[in-house]
Amino acid sequence: MASNQECLLENGTSSEEEVHLGRTARQLSASALRKKSDPTLPNSVQNGHLRELLVNLQVVLLGTKLAVLLPTIPLSIFAVYYGFGKPWIFTLSLLALTLLAERISFLTEQISYYTGPTVGGLLNATFGNATELIIAISALSHGKVALLKYSLLGSVLSNLLLVLGTSLFCGGLANLRREQKFERRQANVNSLLLLLATFCHTLPMLLQYAGDSAATKDQTLQFSRAISILMLLSYIAFMFFQLWTHHGFFELQQVSEVDGDEDVEEEVAEIGFWSGFAWLFAVTAITALLSEYVVGTIEDASKSWGLSFSFLSLILVPILGNAAEHAGSIIFAFKNKLDISLGVSLGSATQVAMFVVPCCVVVAWIMGINMDLNFNLIETVSLALAVITTAFALQDGTSHYVKGLVLIFCYIVIGICFFVFETPVDQLEAKITN
Numbered sequence: 001m002a003s004n005q006e007c008l009l010e011n012g013t014s015s016e017e018e019v020h021l022g023r024t025a026r027q028l029s030a031s032a033l034r035k036k037s038d039p040t041l042p043n044s045v046q047n048g049h050l051r052e053l054l055v056n057l058q059v060v061l062l063g064t065k066l067a068v069l070l071p072t073i074p075l076s077i078f079a080v081y082y083g084f085g086k087p088w089i090f091t092l093s094l095l096a097l098t099l100l101a102e103r104i105s106f107l108t109e110q111i112s113y114y115t116g117p118t119v120g121g122l123l124n125a126t127f128g129n130a131t132e133l134i135i136a137i138s139a140l141s142h143g144k145v146a147l148l149k150y151s152l153l154g155s156v157l158s159n160l161l162l163v164l165g166t167s168l169f170c171g172g173l174a175n176l177r178r179e180q181k182f183e184r185r186q187a188n189v190n191s192l193l194l195l196l197a198t199f200c201h202t203l204p205m206l207l208q209y210a211g212d213s214a215a216t217k218d219q220t221l222q223f224s225r226a227i228s229i230l231m232l233l234s235y236i237a238f239m240f241f242q243l244w245t246h247h248g249f250f251e252l253q254q255v256s257e258v259d260g261d262e263d264v265e266e267e268v269a270e271i272g273f274w275s276g277f278a279w280l281f282a283v284t285a286i287t288a289l290l291s292e293y294v295v296g297t298i299e300d301a302s303k304s305w306g307l308s309f310s311f312l313s314l315i316l317v318p319i320l321g322n323a324a325e326h327a328g329s330i331i332f333a334f335k336n337k338l339d340i341s342l343g344v345s346l347g348s349a350t351q352v353a354m355f356v357v358p359c360c361v362v363v364a365w366i367m368g369i370n371m372d373l374n375f376n377l378i379e380t381v382s383l384a385l386a387v388i389t390t391a392f393a394l395q396d397g398t399s400h401y402v403k404g405l406v407l408i409f410c411y412i413v414i415g416i417c418f419f420v421f422e423t424p425v426d427q428l429e430a431k432i433t434n
Contacts, residue, residue: 052275059270060279064102066324072096076290086300093293094320100287101131102324107280114273129155129351131287131321136360138291145364145371147298147313152357153379154318156349157414160194160390162319163326164345165407168393171333171341172401182338184397190346191391193238197353198384200227204374224372225365228358235354310418322348338399346390378421382414 061070076092078084132155139148171180204227207220271279294317302309307316319326329344357373364371375383389410393403 052272056271056275056279060103060107060283063270064099064106064324066099066102069095069099072099073286073290076293080293085304086297087304089293090297090301093290093297094317096290097131097287097294098320098323100283100290101321103283104130104280104287105325107276107283110271110276111273111280114276129322129348129356130284131291132318132352133356133359134284134288135291135294135317135321136356137363138288138295140360140364140367140369140371142295143369144295145369146309147295148360148371149375149379150310150313151317152352152360153375153383154314155322155352155356156194156383157314157386157411158318158322158326159345159349159352160386161407161411161414163329163348164342164390165404165411166326167329167333167338167341167345167404168399169401169404169408170330171336171338172399172404174334175336176401178336180336180338180399181397182342182394182399184394186339187342187346187394187397189238189241190342190350191387191394193234193350193354194346194387195391196234197231197350197357198387200231201373201375201380201383203227204372205377205380208374220374221370221372224361224374228361228373231354231358232362235351235358238350238354308419308421310421311415314418315415342394378417382417386410386414 061067072092072095076089076096079089079092132152135151136148139145139151168180204220204224207216207223210216298312298317299309301307302312305312325344325348329341332338332340361371361373374380389407393399393407
């Protein structure tokens with residue numbers, strides 16, 4: 001592992017305290033799957049530049065328990081160029097994205113050690129759901145609006161019901177003899193934003209019942225574009241609230257809980273500032289390439305496996321895309337650190353609903369593609385029920401395993417619904433774009 005002094009020299013700073021900064025809940029969650037690298041081999045190299053390169057390769061490629069998935073990256077590219085079956089390409093690419101999503105989180109965290117908590121928070125807001133955003137842009141470029149909507153909706157549902165539910169359930173079982181408590185103010189703010197997102201999805205969906213003419217569809221599109229801009233402004237206001245005026249709601253409880261563990265070591269940067277940016281660019285580029293493979297093969301995988309397109313894109317893709325972050329959330333729930341678990345699940349759901357979705361509408365607008373916020377009846381009702389159920393579960397600031405169990409069952413019900421609800425892909429696209 002590179003010494004902290006080497007990292008500081010690359011960045012031009014001289015104080016270790018300038019590097020050690022507070023970490024967000026999502027960064028703490030993702031770190032649960034990381035592992036320390038053995039510095040013996042890199043340190044034995046005499047050449048400084050070569051030693052630094054070996055350290056970076058070891059830290060970035062092998063510094064995670066998900067490194068076992070590393071071969072899936074070259075295998076995905078190999079499968080494409082040698083004409084393997086598309087279900088194989090889809091599976092390998094999706095597994096590779098699981099690893100890459102965790103590495104993007106790691107690299108964003110490394111950069112935030114140097115930039116300070118404010119810029120680090122903005123970086124986390126930008127790259128926190130980079131996988132979903134890249135897949136979304138790839139789907140837009142292929143004109144697959146149905147896939148885009150299902151994957152984003154699935155990300156919100158999996159965070160609210162599956163990840164949060166599993167965290168509350170496992171945390172409740174591991175702490176049966178004591179009541180689990182969390183920062184209710186953080187949960188309330190995220191719940192309000194999620195209710196706003198539901199509001200913005202429900203009205204465009206209801207507009208289709210106001211008339212059956214082409215004018216109504218055009219009005220829905222224009223209305224969606226207008227409120228997407230308002231949603232982005234609301235998310236900017238939320239970021240100002242989270243990073244400046246009320247940052248204590250989101251940071252202080254996490255720091256105090258983590259620092260209370262006797263076995264937690266002081267966190268320092270493992271790679272340099274510019275190295276972090278270079279690796280972040282490279283990993284993001286690979287993620288974009290593999291996202292293209294996923295988007296291009298998901299329909300064939302759906303037909304080959306006999307699974308509905310809606311189930312595959314709504315359930316399977318979001319779960320694997322953020323598996324590392326989700327696993328970390330559950331691990332911290334076992335340790336009775338629900339603030340971190342809630343920061344991951346609610347924070348990610350809020351970011352997708354209030355930032356990624358309206359961003360996609362605006363980007364589609366720029367690209368000349370008609371994408372609105374009408375996710376159809378069953379999908380919108382599923383979102384509304386998930387948000388309302390989650391808000392009720394978190395309203396008193398306490399938790400037990402029954403709350404988690406109820407959220408998990410809600411997710412299973414939605415999964416069964418879309419498993420049996422099969423609509424051909426071409427009909428989905430026609431229904432959404434016409």
